[in-house]
Amino acid sequence: MSKQTVPMATPMLMPTYNRFPLTLVKGKGSWVWDETGGKYLDFTAGIATCNLGHAPDQVKAKLELQLDQLWHCSNLYHIPPQEELAEMLVKNSFGDQVFFCNSGAEANEAAIKLARRYAQVVKGTNACEIVTFSQSFHGRTLATLAATGQEKIQQGFAPLAEGFRYLPYNDKDALELLVTDKTCAVLLELVQGEGGVIPADYDWVQQLAAICKQNGILLMIDEIQTGIGRTGTLFAYEQYGLEPDVISLAKGLGSGIPIGAIIANQKAAQAFSPGSHGSTFGGNPFSTTAGLATITHIIEQGIVKQAAELGAYLEEKLHGLKQQFPEIKEIRGKGLLQGIVVEGNAMDYVTKARERQQLLLLVAGPDVIRVLPPLTTSEAEIDQFIAAMEKVFAS
């Protein structure tokens, strides 16, 4: 057991996060270390971001080379890793063109802007409204918090950006309300991550996608948490047999180096032209080198198939855990994005796991423990996680 310290954040930092009393200074693979040398099994992966584990060698090697070349030059010049990453993303998705930015919220901002411009400039209508869903999470900027279907995220930020309408998630009857003459797009998570690890029902999604198609409404999938192999396919939309118009990415795309992106089909992508959107850092040589190395490694090494197999193993083991402990009400999720729905406060279990088992986990809402190992975890590490959880639930 490590000697646990209780670090306090400096008062010079705005208190936007309730931090765990832990200072992490090193990470490798599925493991992180605190400043006293204490070692923790990290089944958070930096909130679904370190999909190749911490400091993956293949990405590190490419970043080291790039550090000796060029760090930044702006989008006024051609940037080889940016172009290669765009080609790689297009080749491995439904899409035709990519826009790069720096975070998930910025990716959704880009998607929102693209949808409105598509309706207004390409189609020549005055449609501006985007439909999102209850419990969704799309980011913290003014537009993306307005897109987010959770009041607690919006509180205190009035006036909210206009042009968003929320429908209940997984509710077929409510789909009747999807289309108005103002609707230009739908923005949807196929597994709601922050909202409680809630997978979308297959039939509901089919019906929703059909309505979008019939009415010329863009189908935009927020793959910021579900993308890059997390749910057992490179993108979650593949499991729903969808042809989206736009997807948004961030988190796992850069292995922890900040990057965001949207991929769009030609129909939607034509709405952007020089000057219509941009970002100083978006697609910069360093972040796109991280993205390119990440995606190349994932594709070349068959990491997605491995993640699907490990996801099935994790799910089976979690169902075994549920059999043993009645306080576990449900196991839900896809691939390596799993939720343990508990009776009582999920944070209590997460605290016990950290303090007594040196196991890092997250919550998703008050009663869901969120389990997000790196895609490169192993059955042995999943067994270690399950053994630790048995002790947490038994205590």
Ligand SMILES: Cc1ncc(COP(=O)(O)O)c(C=O)c1O
């Ligand atoms: C589904 C989804 N969309 C958007 C975001 C926002 O991403 P970021 O924090 O990089 O802005 C998140 C972050 O958790 C997310 O899970």
